[in-house]
Amino acid sequence: MTVVETGRFSVRRSSSFEQVPGDLPPAGQFINGRFVPGTSGDTMNIEDPASGNVVAAVAAGTVEDTDAAIAAAVAAKQAWAAATPKHRSDVLHRIAGIIEDNRELLERLEALNTGKPEAVAEDDITSALDTFRFTAGAARSLTSLAAGDYAEGHTSVILREPVGVVGVITPWNYPLLMAAWKIAPVLAAGNTVVLKPSEQTPLSTLKLAELIAAELPAGVLNIVTGAGSVVGQRLAEHPDVDLVAITGSVGSGQKVAGSAAGTVKRVHLELGGKAPVVVFDDADLQAAAAGVRSAGFWNAGQECGAACRVLVHASVAEKFTELLVREVSSIIVGGPGTGTETEVGPMISRAHFERVQEALRQAKADGLNIAVGGSAIEGPGYFIEPTVITGVPAGAGISGQEIFGPVVSVETFGTDEEAVQRANETPYGLAASVWTTDAARSLNIPRRLDFGTVWVNSHLVLACEVPWGGFKGSGYGRDLSLYALEDFSRTKHVMINHGA
């Protein structure tokens, strides 16, 4: 391992982290149960962001590729919808087993394609595996309104049916995990899938398709790699796609919802966030500072629920900032293969690296105080210093903007009323946290916050049993839990006149 010293932070690098022959997925698109060459023959390069090296190339998908995948999903949908919940559950259990058996390979591939430190890649694969396990169980316990005579002489039965063909579009921050969050409930509910991974990070999703191909009937799961504006848009507009689900930025979600409007298909949107962290004067400040270290910098802050915007009571702001700066100053930055202590990896791409640097330049130009970090770290790779920005006034641009990097800003408030109002003053509504030892506040404040998840004295703790999803600009629809299974199915009322 070499250590490159750059100011306060150094980047740990490993020369022993290598691609193992056989790790990469086969070339081509995964359509109708097998890998087939893309129709155009064009490819897109895949980079390792920890080094900037090209590590693979995948097919640049076309409208024709997408249409072929949709046709395969249409052909497969009747038989898959007719399978019993037990059968589908058994398949999901087997997929979980395959992920477990190939855990090291998938962790390595995810780390290669994203630069994630080992701890994050390990958590991603563990969570993907648990998503399939939980959903396998949940698939067998869906409920609906009891059958009964709700109108005289008529018996009502509620059927829960699959929606049909589901188009799925995933982001680059947790490539396999975000795919798992969709594939598991979409298949469990009896739908067939055409999934487009992010153009930056398709490797683990393609690998999963290769590994589980024998478990699924041809056409039930199809993967088409390519640009959002080509493959993603086609999925959103195609008349044979019954629902389109995207995890991504607000702008991409708006485009998908717009394209989907032409066929009035159902839309499921998991979009960006800018999570406020409200620290009251009675909070355990050390716990809050440690919580922000972990939840603000997990996955290098490339996390839709990241604890990135602290609102702290003015009376404890100085003490809290001191603790936070101390926590963040000791964060270990590095690439894959540098040990489980490494916490912060690189930005996903040169373009994103430049976007985050631009946000830092803007913060400096606005006169905000950089308490720690604030700059890119010299290459190779796209590393940014873990950064804390203080002295942020009410209404500052940085408070509403999703930076999606290792950057946490700190503002102060005076009253509970102001804390709630300022926390809600964002176009996003994905997640928030409240730090307090006051029992009444821990119950009352979350109710007044406009976010799909609110933690109390915690941040970024997720479980498959409970829903994840946003309000306002963060979208609608829920991932995880029984709510996801409901989102990916439809209810039909059958009413039988029995003439009694």
Ligand code: NAD
């Ligand atoms: P992105 O919006 O750039 O891309 C997401 C996906 O959308 C990619 O596959 C992309 O190809 C596709 N896409 C882009 N334009 C499209 C179009 N016109 N039609 C159809 N598809 C299109 O997002 P990203 O940079 O990959 O991911 C980061 C974003 O994702 C952040 O905003 C983050 O907050 C969000 N995110 C949200 C959640 C959540 O659960 N709410 C989880 C992870 C990431």
